[in-house]
Amino acid sequence: MIKEIGTEIFKRSQASSKLFKKNFFSDLMMDWAMKREDVKVEMFRFVDVLPTLKTNGQISDHLREYFLASKADFPQAIQTALKAALSTSVTAGMTSATVKKNVSSMASVLITGEDSSRAQKKLKELWDSGYCFTVDILGEAVVSEAEAVDYQNRYLELARGLPKLAAEWKPCPLLEETSLGKIPRANVSVKPSSLYSQIDPVSFDKTVRGIKDKLRPILSEAVKNNCFVNIDMEQNDYREIIFTVCEEIFSEAEFVDYPHLGIVVQAYLKSAEEDLKRLIEFSQKRKAPLTIRLVKGAYWDYEIILAKQRNWPIPVFTKKPKTDISYEQCTKTLLDNYPKVIGAFASHNVRSLAYAMACAKENGIGKQDFELQTLYGMANNFKKAIWEMGYRIREYAPVGEMLPGMSYLVRRLLENTSNDGFLKQSGVDQKGMDELLRDPRELV
Numbered sequence: 461m462i463k464e465i466g467t468e469i470f471k472r473s474q475a476s477s478k479l480f481k482k483n484f485f486s487d488l489m490m491d492w493a494m495k496r497e498d499v500k501v502e503m504f505r506f507v508d509v510l511p512t513l514k515t516n517g518q519i520s521d522h523l524r525e526y527f528l529a530s531k532a533d534f535p536q537a538i539q540t541a542l543k544a545a546l547s548t549s550v551t552a553g554m555t556s557a558t559v560k561k562n563v564s565s566m567a568s569v570l571i572t573g574e575d576s577s578r579a580q581k582k583l584k585e586l587w588d589s590g591y592c593f594t595v596d597i598l599g600e601a602v603v604s605e606a607e608a609v610d611y612q613n614r615y616l617e618l619a620r621g622l623p624k625l626a627a628e629w630k631p632c633p634l635l636e637e638t639s640l641g642k643i644p645r646a647n648v649s650v651k652p653s654s655l656y657s658q659i660d661p662v663s664f665d666k667t668v669r670g671i672k673d674k675l676r677p678i679l680s681e682a683v684k685n686n687c688f689v690n691i692d693m694e695q696n697d698y699r700e701i702i703f704t705v706c707e708e709i710f711s712e713a714e715f716v717d718y719p720h721l722g723i724v725v726q727a728y729l730k731s732a733e734e735d736l737k738r739l740i741e742f743s744q745k746r747k748a749p750l751t752i753r754l755v756k757g758a759y760w761d762y763e764i765i766l767a768k769q770r771n772w773p774i775p776v777f778t779k780k781p782k783t784d785i786s787y788e789q790c791t792k793t794l795l796d797n798y799p800k801v802i803g804a805f806a807s808h809n810v811r812s813l814a815y816a817m818a819c820a821k822e823n824g825i826g827k828q829d830f831e832l833q834t835l836y837g838m839a840n841n842f843k844k845a846i847w848e849m850g851y852r853i854r855e856y857a858p859v860g861e862m863l864p865g866m867s868y869l870v871r872r873l874l875e876n877t878s879n880d881g882f883l884k885q886s887g888v889d890q891k892g893m894d895e896l897l898r899d900p901r902e903l904v
């Protein structure tokens with residue numbers, strides 16, 4: 461059944477769509493970043509620093525440093541194009557302005573809006589075209605309490621404003637009705653590291669208290685206005701902190717029977733099955749089920765580098781099919797435990813999504829009783845195909861400016877240029893449907 465569903469998704473999808481709009485920087489650099497690791501590293505270094513560069517002069521200096529200075533073996537096409545573009549002060553100024561515009565336009569494909577009024581328009585458009593959303597305010601790992609309070613205030617505004625805004629939209633049973641009752645139209649995703657500037661696993665109790673103190677008013681506002689709140693998962697160092705925050709705060713009298721709370725499990729972690737079982741047991745003790753978003757995990761490169769640097773065991777799988785197998789095993793466990801927990805399967809991988817759809821069907825779980833989640837602006841062709849098949853799709857919809865959004869953009873660039881990634885294999889490498897739908901167990 462998995463192959464059948466996967467084949468239907470592929471057949472309904474049109475020919476691969478490009479992730480980014482056509483422009484000089486994204487075309488040239490993305491093409492080379494996918495071919496050459498050294499170009500990819502320099503490109504990410506440049507994209508990371510770009511929002512902090514204030515003048516065209518600073519931008520052209522960085523372009524020279526990252527892509528020309530002593531890069532004798534860099535692709536000739538890049539060197540020639542950049543040398544010509546940066547040869548005079550006039551062309552260098554024009555090139556710098558164009559590059560900044562191009563990177564912003566890459567970001568704008570993935571971000572719903574720099575401010576809430578622009579984002580609101582996009583959210584309504586999403587809803588009108590049959591998709592629901594979860595809003596994330598870009599930014600993480602705040603460095604001061606003033607910044608953390610600012611994030612808290614923006615989430616408070618969302619938990620207050622979004623339900624009122626969405627109340628005016630036309631009803632859509634697929635997006636808001638389940639066998640267990642209605643789900644809120646308004647839905648937000650919160651990164652705990654944006655709420656507390658002193659996160660430190662060594663200072664565990666203080667960190668947990670610090671995050672809970674900021675999260676509590678957001679949850680209260682969400683309960684008052686009927687808004688779903690998902691707590692995102694971040695790097696492995698924070699996993700125990702985030703689980704403890706959720707277990708403690710979701711058990712408080714005010715929230716213990718609130719059914720619109722969610723948490724994330726990362727399948728790339730060797731601990732994924734254990735994590736999931738722990739959350740299922742916890743959910744059972746509450747008076748309302750938790751929604752569990754299953755992801756593969758966005759910090760793979762970071763976890764590997766950090767573990768090697770510290771000489772610690774690597775917490776993630778190092779072979780991609782092992783992560784895919786773990787994702788499928790967790791999918792089954794999640795769906796076997798419905799309605800103790802509700803499954804939300806977040807992925808752009810057609811095989812992983814088809815597995816969840818097949819498993820739900822086998823378990824007799826209706827299309828309205830679990831959801832598939834994708835990132836705003838990505839894998840649009842597959843998304844549309846799945847939507848046509850009558851499934852609820854929730855888009856992860858980031859709102860915010862480019863500077864705090866850079867880590868988000870870099871993570872997405874990493875995913876899209878990774879050789880093991882589904883999107884590159886299906887879009888750029890044009891691998892065949894049979895290969896893309898293969899059981900990952902056959903690949904290890």
Ligand SMILES: Cc1cc2nc3c(=O)[nH]c(=O)nc-3n(C[C@H](O)[C@H](O)[C@H](O)COP(=O)(O)OP(=O)(O)OC[C@H]3O[C@@H](n4cnc5c(N)ncnc54)[C@H](O)[C@@H]3O)c2cc1C
Binds near residue numbers: 806807833
């Ligand atoms: C709606 C939504 C919400 C999300 N929320 C979160 C979140 O809260 N926390 C979070 O961490 N991520 C989150 N993500 C990102 C997610 O974890 C993945 O990074 C992303 O979806 C890519 O995985 P995939 O299944 O789409 O693609 P695939 O291409 O099938 O898988 C790519 C993933 O495989 C893993 N991988 C890559 N190379 C290897 C290797 N050599 N060995 C082992 N594993 C490898 C990595 O996890 C990588 O991201 C979210 C994604 C979506 C769609």
